[in-house]
Amino acid sequence: MLSRLLLVLSACLIAAPAAAETVVIHTGRLITDASKPPMGPSTITVVDGRISGIADGHTPVPAGAELVDLSSKTVLPGLIDTHVHLTGEPGGDWRDEAVDTSEWSTLVGARNALLTAKAGFTTVRDLGAYPQSIFALRRATDDGIIPGPRIVAAGSSISIIGGHGDVTGFRPDVMETLEIGNTCTGAVECAERVREASRAGADVIKIPATGGVLSQQARGLGQHFTDAEMKAIVDTAHSLGLKVAAHAHGARGIEAAARAGVDSIEHGTFADAAAIKAMKANGAVLVPTLMAYTGIRDGLAKGAFTPAVAEKVRMTLDQVGKAAIAARAAGVPVVFGTDSAVYPHGRNAEEFAQLIEIVGMSPAEALASATTEAAKLIDMETEVGRIAPGYSADIIAVTGNPLEDVRVLEQVDWVMIRGQAIE
Numbered sequence: 128m129l130s131r132l133l134l135v136l137s138a139c140l141i142a143a144p145a146a147a148e149t150v151v152i153h154t155g156r157l158i159t160d161a162s163k164p165p166m167g168p169s170t171i172t173v174v175d176g177r178i179s180g181i182a183d184g185h186t187p188v189p190a191g192a193e194l195v196d197l198s199s200k201t202v203l204p205g206l207i208d209t210h211v212h213l214t215g216e217p218g219g220d221w222r223d224e225a226v227d228t229s230e231w232s233t234l235v236g237a238r239n240a241l242l243t244a245k246a247g248f249t250t251v252r253d254l255g256a257y258p259q260s261i262f263a264l265r266r267a268t269d270d271g272i273i274p275g276p277r278i279v280a281a282g283s284s285i286s287i288i289g290g291h292g293d294v295t296g297f298r299p300d301v302m303e304t305l306e307i308g309n310t311c312t313g314a315v316e317c318a319e320r321v322r323e324a325s326r327a328g329a330d331v332i333k334i335p336a337t338g339g340v341l342s343q344q345a346r347g348l349g350q351h352f353t354d355a356e357m358k359a360i361v362d363t364a365h366s367l368g369l370k371v372a373a374h375a376h377g378a379r380g381i382e383a384a385a386r387a388g389v390d391s392i393e394h395g396t397f398a399d400a401a402a403i404k405a406m407k408a409n410g411a412v413l414v415p416t417l418m419a420y421t422g423i424r425d426g427l428a429k430g431a432f433t434p435a436v437a438e439k440v441r442m443t444l445d446q447v448g449k450a451a452i453a454a455r456a457a458g459v460p461v462v463f464g465t466d467s468a469v470y471p472h473g474r475n476a477e478e479f480a481q482l483i484e485i486v487g488m489s490p491a492e493a494l495a496s497a498t499t500e501a502a503k504l505i506d507m508e509t510e511v512g513r514i515a516p517g518y519s520a521d522i523i524a525v526t527g528n529p530l531e532d533v534r535v536l537e538q539v540d541w542v543m544i545r546g547q548a549i550e
Contacts, residue, residue, distance in 0.1 A: 147174050149192040150520075150546065153185045156528065158203040159514040161495035165530065168198065173520040176546030180516055195548070197524045200540060203494075204514050205249025205276075205521030207501035208475050210372075210393055210414050210464030213239045213264060213278070214256040217422055217470055218431060224294070233260040240268060240275030242473035244549045247539035249521035250277040250501075250511050252464070254333045254372055254393065255292070257307070258282035262328050274549050277521070279505050281333040281372065283309040285320045285360060290351045291339030291374065296433075314359035317352070321363040331505075332364040336373040336389070337380030340423060340439045341432075341469070348397070348439060350380035357387035370506070372414075376443070378402045385411045391504060393464065394419065396443050398450035403457050412504055414464035415451040417481040420444060422470030448485035455486060462504050463497035479533040490533045520546040 150173040157169040159181065172180040172192075188194045214236035236256070243251060253261050261280045268275035286292030288310045311317040321332055336357060338348040352360070357373075364371045365388070373384040376396040384392060385405035392398070392406060393414045406413065423440045426432055432440060455461050465478045482493040502512030511521050522543045527535035542549040 148176075148546070149174050149189060150195060151186075151188045151192050152195045152202065152522070153198045154200065154202040154524075155198045156201040157181070157514070158201065158494075158530065160204075161491050161498050165201070165528070169202075171202070171514065171522070173543075173546050176520055178514060178516055178518050178520050181514065195541075197541060200524040200526060201528055201535075202514070202522060202524045203529065204498045204512055205523050205542070205544065206247045206476070206497045206536070207250045207252075207463065207505070207512060208243070208248045208465055208467065208497070209252040209391070209462055209501050209504055210416050210466050211243065211251045211253050211475075212255055212466070212468035213243065213251070213253050213472070214260045215468030216472075217426065217468060218429075229257045229259045232257055233263055236260055236264045237267070237273050237275070239467075239472040240264060240273065240278075241549075243467065243475065244274060244276050244542055244544060245539065246473045246475050247523040247525075247536060247542060248276055248475050249523070249542065249544045250279070250505070250507070252279040252281075252331060252372075252505055254281050254331070254374075255284050256280070256282065258327050258329075271545075271547065274544075274547075276544060277511070277519075279330045279507075280328075281331045282324060282327060282329045283307055284333040284335055284374070285317065285324065286310050286335055287351045287356075288312060289344060290346070291335035291337070291342040291344065296343030311356070314355045317356045318359045318363040321360055321367070321369075325364075325367045325369060329369065332360065332369050332371045334360055334371060334373050334384075334389075336375040336384040337377045338439075339374060340376070340443060341436055343433060343435060348376035348380075348442065350377060350383055352383075354383050354387065357384055357389070361388040370504075381406070385409045391462070394466075395450040395454065396446050398453065400453070403450075403454050403459060406454065406459050407457050412460040412462050412500075413451060413454040414462050414504075415448070415454075415486070416464050416466040416469075417448060417451070417485065418474065418478045419466035419469040420447045421477070421481075422466070425470070448481070451482075451486045455488070460500055461486065461488070461496060462500050463493075464501075474537075476536040476539075479529075479536055483533055490530050493533055494529060494536075
């Protein structure tokens with residue numbers, strides 16, 4: 128008799144559906160899409176982490192639902208930063224690479240993920256970190272174990288031997304110990320690295336198509352991979368459903384990467400007319416990372432760099448924004464990305480003012496670059512970037528109107544990611 132009763136109770140518990148978690152948000156002003164005029168007082172209903180409805184005015188709160196009163200705030204979609212390095216920090220000694228463990232970088236990343244989320248960035252694309260660290264962090268934020276943004280992760284970049292993204296600056300035996308198997312020579316080996324990255328869990332492939340400013344190699348900022356190597360990387364990635372982001376400073380490296388079919392050019396510092404023409408012809412977008420130049424300018428003033436790095440920093444600082452201006456004039460999409468870790472995490476929204484003051488965007492265009500346009504780049508345009516029924520409840524609130532004064536985004540008052548408020 129007892130066993131039958133237990134079976135009945137067990138069946139009832141299994142059959143009983145969990146109650147839906149409903150959150151009702153009352154807004155003062157509502158921006159559902161950067162391309163549309165704001166709505167007045169409105170109500171957003173969130174059920175189990177997704178937006179289920181939007182209504183004019185402040186509608187009554189159903190029984191059992193939670194009310195979030197943002198009636199004095201402007202509410203808008205969560206922001207997207209398409210170029211971050213959550214596990215990195217500015218200002219550290221470059222030799223820390225030989226000391227810090229992946230466990231340590233994961234903990235650093237957890238702190239930076241929270242800083243980034245509190246700054247209003249509910250989705251990020253991380254373009255370079257130890258795979259064990261960033262993939263663990265991605266899983267932890269996905270599963271709600273720690274608070275943080277949704278993470279689209281590359282893991283390690285795929286690099287040439289001795290180039291940006293490879294271990295440089297140490298004695299040979301140290302470099303051999305630190306080497307992580309992310310370099311390649313020749314088209315076949317480069318395709319193999321892409322397949323390995325895909326197998327390891329990469330959401331996107333990152334390559335340094337040219338030299339980098341902050342790496343210890345003193346080989347300038349010109350093209351690194353051969354044309355054939357880049358084409359092999361891109362074709363292999365695309366065959367696996369992965370996009371390719373190309374770190375690129377020098378004009379010929381940008382042009383070659385665009386011809387190879389990369390999906391985004393990161394930085395694009397010295398892009399000339401031929402490079403931008405290739406980007407336009409091949410559908411590449413530009414992620415200008417203007418905040419990165421803020422970070423290296425500050426580092427140069429503090430004497431933080433080795434001579435090789437300082438020389439490359441000085442090469443770039445009079446070029447800030449020129450590529451983005453030319454790309455925008457040519458009809459190449461300019462998408463929001465900041466290169467956090469080159470500057471302190473949490474200051475991501477300072478990029479908006481630079482997009483307006485340097486590049487010439489309107490506030491609406493700048494906001495779109497970090498919402499709808501960024502969502503397209505990461506293939507999530509039906510999931511994030513708007514406030515609309517069916518979308519993830521990634522929502523932020525600010526005081527003031529960002530379509531009039533974009534700097535209000537530098538102080539975010541409230542953040543929700545996947546329907547959960549971030550404290």
